[in-house]
Amino acid sequence: MSGFTELFMNKEWRFWDQSMSGRASSALESFAADDMLCELVGKGESLPTIRTWVHEKTVVLGIQDHRLPHIGAGRKVIEEHGYQSIVRNSGGLAVVLDGGVLNISILVSEQHNAIDIHAGYDIMVEFVRHLFPQIADRIEAYEIVGSYCPGSYDLSVDGKKFAGISQRRLRHGIAVQIYLCIEGSGSERAALIRDFYESGLDGEETKFVYPVIMPEVMASVSEIMGVSVTVQDTVIHVQRLMNHMMSNVRMQSLQPTETDLYMFYLTRVVERNQKMLAKTDK
Structure with missing residues (x-):
């Protein structure tokens, strides 16, 4: 807790x-933005940053x-559910993004x-x-077996997972990223990933053990709280929390001086994604 306070309190x-402006864009743009910020924050050329982002109906696949x-049959199932699929530039397994899922990236330097x-x-x-004080003392961090993209830092309440955390480290910068299922049905999102794996495996045994998805172990924050919580409400809470903790919060989107570096990382993630997906089409 002291490290948390030291990082945020009275800092710029x-x-x-x-969360609104990026909805229609590809999630690849968010991965490029975080890579760019990782480098700039890591080198001290940008302030430590919190970025909130939302993308519509996308399943982000892992390596x-x-x-x-x-995999071709699995991706077809994703399309039949009305989603597109991309491959991200970091570890982990498939996750669902849509209008009810808020992603938050916290970018800090360890220079x-x-x-x-x-x-x-x-x-x-x-x-x-801090973001959800109503359930703060009930939130636990441990792997929820049966969830999609399971990990040691799955966040859950009463065994129902509503969030997963990942990290990316680049040039002394750290991007800690979380997807928060805020609105809608957590189990419906999980059922989509269950169907994806069932079609992608088609009964075959593999060296890598893919998760057996149990939709009932996943829920949204709204379902857990029993009240309607929206993505935009949560973004407002993020901003209020920042204003409360920090000495100065600069509202700052992509700057002209950052465009070239952003395009470098965007080109890289797009080319890598195309290369990965080309293998799935064979």
Whole structure:
């Protein structure tokens, strides 16, 4: 907790909200933005940043997902559900993005003070507890078996997972990213990923053990709280929390001086995604 306070309290931060402006764009643009910020924040050329982002109806696949024996059939199932699929530039497994899922990236530098992996995750866990004080003491961080993209820092209440955290480290910068299922049905999103894996495996055994999805172990924040919570409500809470904790919050989107670096990372993630998906079409 002290590390969390030290990181945020009375410091100057940047807030970049793309929860509305980025909805129609590809999630690849968000991965490029975080890579760009990782480098700039890491080098001290940008303030530490919190970025909020939302993308419509996209299943983000991990590296292992695109190696499924029948990945083409799996991707077809995703399309039949009305979603597109991309392959992200970091680890983990398939996750669902849509208008009811808020993603938050916290970007910090470890140029002068090293931040270990666990500390990076703990920063986000504490941030989410501050974001949802009504359920803060009930939020637990441990792997929820049967969820999609399971990991040690799944966030849940009463065994129902509503969020997953990942990290990306680049040039002394750290991006701690979380997807928060805010609105809608967590189990319906999980059922989509269950159908994807069932078609992608088609009964075949693989060296890598893919998760067996149990939709009933996943829920949204709205379902957990029993009241309607919206993505936009949550973005407002993020901004209020930042204004409460930090000495100065700069509302700042992509700057002209950052465009070239952003385009460099965007080109890289787009080309990598095309290369990965080309293998799935064979």
